[in-house]
Amino acid sequence: MGDLPTRADVVIVGGGFTGLWTAYYLLAAEPALDVLVLEAEHVGFGASGRNGGWVSALWPVGPEALARKAGRDAAAAMVTALQDTVVEVGRVTAAEHIDCGFHRGGTVALARSSAQAERARAEVAHSDAWGMGTSWLNAAEARERLAATNVHGATFNPHCARVHPRRLVDGLARTVRGLGAEVVEGARVTAIEPGLVRVDTGDGSERNVLARHVIRATEAWTARLPGERRTTAPVYSLMVATEPLRPEQWDEIGLADAEVFSDHRHVIIYGQRTVDDRLAFGGRGAPYHFGSRIRPEFDHEAAVFADLRKTLTGLLPQLGGVEFTHAWGGPLGIARDWNPSVGLDPATGLGWAGGYVGDGVAATNLAGRTLADLVLERHTPLTALPWVGHHSRRWEPEPLRWLGVNAGLRVAAAADREEARTGRPARLGHALSLLTGH
Template structure:
């Protein structure tokens, strides 16, 4: 199937986005643009902080239409930039505080979903990142050494320990961190929307916003909604709004899923604790054992599209899907012959310096969050809690974290943006090929770091 596995049995086909509806209010205290994790967590925590607020969430398609309903289901403490980058920008104490809060956020998602009785298959089994070549072992060992000074609890597993968790091929070892859970993302986003509605917010689908300005949003079909605070939670779709084309680059990630495996097949694979998994290659891959016993497996590799275009047909890249199926079967030869039933994709948002950000300007009432580089399932929860504090004017440890108020430089104009992003993707592939050939860390990896600037 070409729609996400996660959408099976979900509420929703998209309402047709069209002219302003009489159901859209003319005024609210807070208007949140975007009905994914960021927008819904923001509404949720705002109403926990002040139930009297009139909060409206506007979604152009259906709840969870974007990355929130398509992702690989990792609730992780991962962050796209390293601790050293956080330290350079905010100091060592701030970097430690950020990393600690990310670890706490994984547990907060679990706590919040349990409190709201959202059945999303949350299971905190940790993340297992395999090392399957000498070059990957070198990177993995360096990560473990770095983790010791930052308290991230990432540890090295030897080949036997790693294989006991996941019986993959050619395993030389792995890194493991307990600070990661898996979820069914669509059930989480739909359950969160129901919770927010029960708190009194209006969550309106099929309402497209054409502009965000201080004090108001303009609707694509005509009309406006006045608001004291307007929060942009549009992630990969940010470039569709006026004045924001170069803030975020939408880059596609694709996923495939198998049929449910039998008990004996799972015994041969492992992942008995619900671990999510990856390896230490340059081109990112990610997988999980789903709550209904499938393997869901994704990765980067699809091209960036000129002028940050987003189209439904870009969700499907047959060559990338074939590569993902082949990669998963290479990781787990014992699943040879298992049927792949689903293949889908969608864009995620990347800022020019790979640095997520959240912020709110009290002088204009404009707020934002995003640029998660694919790590947004947990980060969106942290963003929602932070925005709730910023909008209500509370000074808390969250509002002091180093990503608050961060401003990334803009992406280059086209065609430089298209050239640079796709060159980076090709370099990542080439670096993996070089390492497979030589067994040593790729020299191209240094070029990739220089090109991406992080």
């Protein structure tokens, strides 16, 4: 840890996408602000540097759920804001010369069974009602995009781009430093309080840093802060990547427009064609660890890595004989109601954002712009969005949290097995909705 200032106008705890986007938009609006970003490890150490690189308008809570609380107009505004955010990320990366491979090729989600096709067509109808832009591709059109096995069709949504996430987070850090922010790595915050943060100096003592505003941007690591153990559940997602593929291999596979891809199974999978022509592929399936523990060894689950490689080669048998060269993982943050949130308490100066459920590459940008408006006391369309000021209920105490989260993972896998057996949408899907709370 380098020299630590004793005060700042705004202290941001967390050097990932949320913290860096917030610093960027604050300084773009008010260059004279003294902005300090504190990161326990290195910038992008958490999900920001390890994710699947989807800059998408996806949201873990459907617009109907938002409309029930805030009204249809507010829900529709959220849909539009997320779509605009994809464009905004591309605008900033171009303007700031951040070489992260941003390319807006959309999302292809394959339907690989009759049950998946039924759910996919329902998703298209739902999209039409909300202007979300999802369309149906027949089997031939889907295979033209991605030549996978057992393709019945696919949904396509244009509101998504591919990025190299670590290049994006490093580029953002470089940019905000250039704008005047101080980014201190190796600064482990032990407590957040109104007007100050406490930082472990590494020698057994702590140092206070004073600030008018303190922003918590710690995502999965929120569970490590005092009093926040039940705010966010850290759930692991793991990834694998192939060696670079030859042009003729890509001709067989597809993804000619760098579309990101998934399918309509219940256990989430996601992939992309990387900037150096690898296939990077990830999914859920790693267990939630008792007590919201986060440990380096949890980033590596050999059985999950093996299942991901098997799933990808089953999806794309063209990869037979291709070497898998990388495997990694890390935790993402999930609020109890699956609803991300952003906010600022004007009485205390404490702000927060997070609980993105793995959809944060774009949402963090929206959060950064919103937090900048809140800190600067600007009333804008962003500060009126329905996730602003939302407070999720707390997760259950252990062992109920461990039982519930891991039950959800098992039910999702069981629902996929049920559909493979019956060819119909799983009855277990309703049980999964009850467990996830939406």
